[in-house]
Structures are given as structure tokens and as C-alpha cells.
Amino acid sequence: MDAYKYIKEAIIHGKYEPGMRLGEESLAKELKLSRTPIREAIKQLESEGLVTPLKRGVSVRHFTREDIQQIYDLRTLLEGYAASQAALHRTDEDIKMMKEANDRYEEAINRYKEADLNSIKEIVNFNQQFHEAIISACKNPHIYFHLSKVVVVPLVFRSFYWYDAFELKRSLEVHKTILSAIQNQDSERARVAMTEHIYQGRDQVLAHLEEIKKIHVLKEDTHD
Amino acid sequence: MDAYKYIKEAIIHGKYEPGMRLGEESLAKELKLSRTPIREAIKQLESEGLVTPLKRGVSVRHFTREDIQQIYDLRTLLEGYAASQAALHRTDEDIKMMKEANDRYEEAINRYKEADLNSIKEIVNFNQQFHEAIISACKNPHIYFHLSKVVVVPLVFRSFYWYDAFELKRSLEVHKTILSAIQNQDSERARVAMTEHIYQGRDQVLAHLEEIKKIHVLKEDTHD
DNA sequence: AATTAACGCTTTGTATACAAAAGGTCAATG
DNA sequence: CATTGACCTTTTGTATACAAAGCGTTAATT
Numbered sequence: 001m002d003a004y005k006y007i008k009e010a011i012i013h014g015k016y017e018p019g020m021r022l023g024e025e026s027l028a029k030e031l032k033l034s035r036t037p038i039r040e041a042i043k044q045l046e047s048e049g050l051v052t053p054l055k056r057g058v059s060v061r062h063f064t065r066e067d068i069q070q071i072y073d074l075r076t077l078l079e080g081y082a083a084s085q086a087a088l089h090r091t092d093e094d095i096k097m098m099k100e101a102n103d104r105y106e107e108a109i110n111r112y113k114e115a116d117l118n119s120i121k122e123i124v125n126f127n128q129q130f131h132e133a134i135i136s137a138c139k140n141p142h143i144y145f146h147l148s149k150v151v152v153v154p155l156v157f158r159s160f161y162w163y164d165a166f167e168l169k170r171s172l173e174v175h176k177t178i179l180s181a182i183q184n185q186d187s188e189r190a191r192v193a194m195t196e197h198i199y200q201g202r203d204q205v206l207a208h209l210e211e212i213k214k215i216h217v218l219k220e221d222t223h224d
Numbered sequence: 225m226d227a228y229k230y231i232k233e234a235i236i237h238g239k240y241e242p243g244m245r246l247g248e249e250s251l252a253k254e255l256k257l258s259r260t261p262i263r264e265a266i267k268q269l270e271s272e273g274l275v276t277p278l279k280r281g282v283s284v285r286h287f288t289r290e291d292i293q294q295i296y297d298l299r300t301l302l303e304g305y306a307a308s309q310a311a312l313h314r315t316d317e318d319i320k321m322m323k324e325a326n327d328r329y330e331e332a333i334n335r336y337k338e339a340d341l342n343s344i345k346e347i348v349n350f351n352q353q354f355h356e357a358i359i360s361a362c363k364n365p366h367i368y369f370h371l372s373k374v375v376v377v378p379l380v381f382r383s384f385y386w387y388d389a390f391e392l393k394r395s396l397e398v399h400k401t402i403l404s405a406i407q408n409q410d411s412e413r414a415r416v417a418m419t420e421h422i423y424q425g426r427d428q429v430l431a432h433l434e435e436i437k438k439i440h441v442l443k444e445d446t447h448d
Numbered sequence: 449a450a451t452t453a454a455c456g457c458t459t460t461g462t463a464t465a466c467a468a469a470a471g472g473t474c475a476a477t478g
Numbered sequence: 479c480a481t482t483g484a485c486c487t488t489t490t491g492t493a494t495a496c497a498a499a500g501c502g503t504t505a506a507t508t
Contacts (some may be wrong), residue, residue, distance in 0.1 A: 024490070034463040035490090036260065044271045047368060056470060056490060081301050123316045140294040145273060146370050219316040248460070258493040259460090280460060280500060 002033055003041035009058055011050055013153045018062035022051060048149050063153060065209055065215035072202035075150050076195045078143060079131070083178060083194035087187035095183055101129035102175050109168045117161075123168065124160050130175055134182065134194075154201070159208040165181035167204070171197070227255055227265035229353050235274055235284055236379045242286035246275060287377060289433055296426035300375050300419045303355070303366060307402060307418035309362035311411035318361035319407055325353035326399050333392045341385075347392065349386050354399055358406065358418075378425070383432040391428065398424070 011018045022033045022042065042058055045051045051058040063071075078085065086094065105126035112119050131151075134142050161219065163171070174197045181190035231251065234240045239398070246266065248259045255262065266282055269275045275282040287295075310318065329350035336343050355375075359368050398421045405414035 025488090028446065036464090039490090040264055040267045043267050047268045047271050056488095067366070070366045074366050074370070077301060077305050104269070121485095140297065141297050142294045146298070146373075150366075150370075156464055178436075247458095249458090260492055262496090263460090280458095 001031065003027070003033060003037050004044050006162065007041055007045060008050065011045075012152065014156070014158065016060045018060050018156070019094065020055070021057060021059045021192055023057060026085065029090050036151065048152075050152065060137060063156065068154065068157075068202070068205055068209065071150060071153050072099075072198065072205070075147070076198045076202075079135070079198055080191045082135045082138040082140075082143050082147065083182065084187040084191035085140060085143075086134045087182045087185050087190040089139045090185070094133065095179075097133040098130060098137070098179050098182070101126055101133050102172075102179060105130055109165075109172055112165065113135050114165070119127055120161055120163075127171070134178070137182070149182040157205055157208060159201075159205040161207050162211075163204065171200070174200070182203075206224040225255065227251070227257060227261050228268050229238050230255060231265055231269060231377075232274065235269075236376065238380070238382065242264065242284050242380070245278070245281060245283045247281060257260070258274040272376075274376065288378065292433065293379075295374060295377050296422065296429070299371070300426075302374065302421045303359070303422055304370050304419040306359045306364075306367050306371065307406065308411040308415035309364060309367075310358045311406045311409050311414040313363045314361045314406055314409070318357065319403075320430065321357040322354060322361070322403050322406070324359050325350055326372065326396075326403060329354055329399065330396055333389075333396055334390065336392065338389070344385055344387075349378055351384075351395070358402070361406070367438045378429050381432060383425075383429040386435075391395045395421070395424070403446055 007016070007022070016022065024038050024042070027038045027042075029037045042051065046053060046058060050061055052061045088115055105123065108119060108126055112123065120155045128151075132144075135147055172191060178193045178197065181187075181193055228260055231240070231246070240246065248262050248266070252259045252272075266275065270277060271284060274285055276285045276335045329347065332343060332346045336347065356368075359371055396419060402414055402417045402421065405411075405417055
């Protein structure tokens with residue numbers, strides 16, 4: 001298997017936790033490869049900022065609350081712009097792709113049962129498909145290049161897994177607003193709706209982080 | 225020497241021209257290294273988009289006119305935002321850095337003699353220092369991370385080398401406008417001035433590209 | 449003469465071996 | 479008892495050797 005993809009997935013899925021050291025030898029044994037391809041994968045991840053260099057080797061990057069704020073600021077900027085451009089440049093084909101992704105998103109949300117991991121994975125997938133359809137419609141591949149590196153970060157926190165039925169419905173409604181703004185070529189409306197949508201996502205992640213922090217504090221207390 | 229830096233510089237300075245194939249063996253011989261560190265450097269450059277994968281190996285990426293348009297759109301967005309945030313978050317120390325860089329920029333422009341490569345390099349350097357001071361003042365390292373990859377591209381065309389004395393003076397004036405807007409914490413003014421500044425840069429590069437194209441057409445004609 | 453198949457050469461992908469640097473441990477000394 | 483220094487282990491950095499995959503060239507056949 002491709003070492004780069006494997007390690008990246010492992011980081012996103014939390015198999016390798018933030019701060020954890022990534023030794024070349026152990027990765028090589030785990031993937032049944034030699035150290036050479038492992039090193040190349042690590043170099044790539046390093047240049048994307050998913051791992052940080054140590055004095056020796058690398059460790060999985062730890063993102064602070066401040067990082068999340070800043071990264072989401074970046075994402076609102078880029079993806080808001082992408083939505084506005086999509087409104088200007090979208091073709092019928094683009095609209096079809098967005099509709100399709102969002103319809104499946106809706107179906108998955110309606111099928112959703114609380115705490116069913118599989119159905120959540122499905123939802124996350126179709127959500128991503130919708131956003132990618134928009135980015136693709138804005139006809140600027142360089143935007144996609146940068147956004148793909150920005151979007152990865154919050155996935156590490158898997159905050160989507162904490163969404164309840166109400167939040168999912170709300171997210172779906174905003175998607176529909178964005179979609180119709182793009183269809184109507186109302187670029188400013190598309191930009192604002194997308195920006196707001198992503199700010200809502202940020203609030204979810206930050207709230208999630210607070211929950212985690214509380215739990216940690218509780219654990220610390222029990223240890224005393 | 226570090227293979228990554230070396231190859232990157234060589235691409236920026238035009239030693240390796242767009243479309244040129246980068247063979248591992250030949251690079252290894254040139255840098256007096258084995259293929260292993262070369263491969264790692266290439267992987268990094270690939271993930272930054274400076275080289276593109278072939279069926280076998282990589283070649284120096286060729287940027288079209290459309291690429292330039294799109295990349296500059298991205299840059300106005302990011303660096304305009306950076307300027308607006310710098311206006312909000314700047315410290316006295318930040319202002320000092322900007323002033324210093326821009327003063328040196330001004331001195332270098334005043335010393336400027338037409339077609340003197342060394343003085344142009346100096347100018348390019350202080351210009352970069354000024355822009356970096358702003359990005360640093362916006363207190364969002366992630367912006368810097370992405371901008372540093374966006375900014376590299378136009379350098380490949382070395383359009384700055386075509387600036388005449390008038391354009392340099394104008395650029396200097398805009399710098400001063402941006403600087404005072406940031407000092408006065410006028411974030412919207414800073415954003416707009418920076419955006420305009422970068423659009424002017426884009427126009428320069430695109431005009432430069434047109435010149436190059438004309439020359440190519442002339443050459444083609446002489447060959448017949 | 450054109451097309452295709454096969455062979456050989458070039459270049460990349462992977463593994464391994466060796467060199468060098470960093471970190472940890474234990475003992476000796478102040 | 480603490481601190482430092484030397485040695486030993488672990489891990490990374492680099493080189494090289496070998497395997498595999500493209501690519502071009504040539505020759506053979508239609």
C-alpha cells in the first residue's frame with residue numbers, strides 16, 4: 001500500500017495521536033516496506049504540515065485551539081471565495097454534481113441513527129463531495145490545491161461525529177441555500193452563506209475541544 | 225548543500241526551465257550526492273506543485289497564462305486578508321520591521337541604475353522583506369505557510385527585472401500607503417491597498433508574458 | 449514500406465548496508 | 479548526592495546494489 005496515504009489516514013483517524021513520534025523503522029515494519037519509501041512519505045507529510053520535525057525524526061503535529069481558529073479563518077476566506085467564483089463560473093454539469101452529492105447527503109441524514117459510526121462516515125463523505133463539487137465548479141485548481149491541505153486539519157478532531165440530528169438538518173439547509181445561490185449566479189450570497197456555514201463548523205469543533213478539555217480535567221482530578 | 229533548496233532555487237532562477245525533465249541520476253551527479261536525498265527533495269517539490277509527475281520521473285512545471293491569473297487571484301485574496309489582519313494585530317515591533325524593510329527598499333530604488341542585475345536583486349529582496357513583515361504581523365502562521373507557496377510561482381518569470389524606474393516608484397508609494405493604513409489600524413484600507421498592489425503586480429507579469437510570446441513568434445518567423 | 453514484436457538500454461522503485469549523530473545509562477569524581 | 483563524562487545503543491542520513499518498469503530501436507513478417 002502507498003505509505004503516504006496510509007500514514008495520512010492513520011493520522012486523520014487518530015491511530016497515530018498528536019505528539020506521537022513516528023519512527024521510520026517501526027512504520028517500515030508495520031507497512032512491510034523498507035525505510036526508503038517511508039522516508040519519502042514522511043517528507044511529503046512534513047511539507048504539508050501534518051507532522052512536525054523533531055531534533056531527530058518527526059512527530060504527529062498537535063493543533064492548538066489557536067491553530068483551529070486560524071485555520072478556519074483561512075478556510076472561510078478560501079472556500080467563501082470558491083463559492084462566489086462557483087456562482088460565476090458554474091456549468092449545468094457542476095450544478096448536477098452538487099445536487100447529486102447533496103441529495104445523497106440528505107438521504108444519509110434521514111437514515112441517520114444516533115451514534116451509528118457507519119452512517120456518520122457516509123454523511124461525512126457526502127458532505128465532502130458537496131464541498132468538492134463547489135470547489136471544482138469555481139474553475140481554479142490552485143484553490144483546490146490549498147484548500148485540500150486546509151480541510152484535513154479539523155478531520156483530526158472528528159468533530160462531525162458529535163453532530164446531533166438538529167445540527168445535521170441545519171447543515172443540510174445551509175447547503176441548499178448555497179446551492180441555490182450558486183445556481184442563481186448570486187455570487188455574494190453564495191460567498192456569505194458558505195462563510196457562515198464554515199463558521200458554524202468552526203464553532204462545533206471549538207465546542208468539541210472544550211468538551212474534551214473538561215474530560216481531561218476530570219481525569220486529572222480522579223488521579224489525585 | 226541541501227538538495228531541496230538547490231533545486232528550488234535553480235527552478236526559480238531559470239536554470240532548469242519549464243518542461244525540462246529532472247533526472248535523479250543527473251541531479252545526483254550535479255550535487256555530488258546519491259539519489260536518495262535527491263528523491264526526497266523531488267517529492268517535496270512535487271507536493272508543492274513546482275514540478276509535475278511524468279509517467280516516469282518529473283519535469284519542471286510549466287505555468288500557463290491562466291495559471292498566473294488564478295494564482296494571483298489567490299494571492300490577492302490571501303495577502304489582502306493578511307494586510308487587513310496586520311492592521312488589527314500589529315505591534316510597534318511589527319511596524320518597525322515594515323518601516324525598516326521599506327526604507328531599505330526606497331534606498332535601493334534610489335540607487336537603481338537601469339539593467340543592473342545586482343541592484344534589482346537587492347530591490348526584489350527588500351520588497352519581499354516588506355511583504356513578509358506584513359504577513360508576520362497578521363499573526364496567523366498558516367497564512368504564511370500557504371502564501372509562501374503561492375508567491376514562488378511568479379518569481380519563475382522574473383518579471384520584476386522588467387520594472388522601469390516609474391513602476392518602482394509607484395510600487396514604493398503603494399507600500400507607503402499600505403504601511404500607514406496598517407499603522408493607523410485601518411484594516412479595510414490596508415486590505416484594499418494591498419489587493420490593488422498585487423493586481424498591479426499581476427498586470428506586470430501578464431504584460432511581460434505577452435512580450436515573451438511576441439519574441440517567440442518573431443523567432444518562429446525567422447526560422448521559416 | 450509499414451506495422452509489430454522482441455530485445456536491450458535507461459531510469460525509476462525498493463531494499464539493504466554502512467556512516468554519523470543523538471540520546472540514554474552508568475560510573476567516577478567533586 | 480549531584481554533576482559530568484565516556485561509552486553504548488538506537489535512530490536517522492547517505493550510498494549503493496538490485497529489481498522492475500518504460501522507452502527506443504531494430505529486425506522480421508505481412
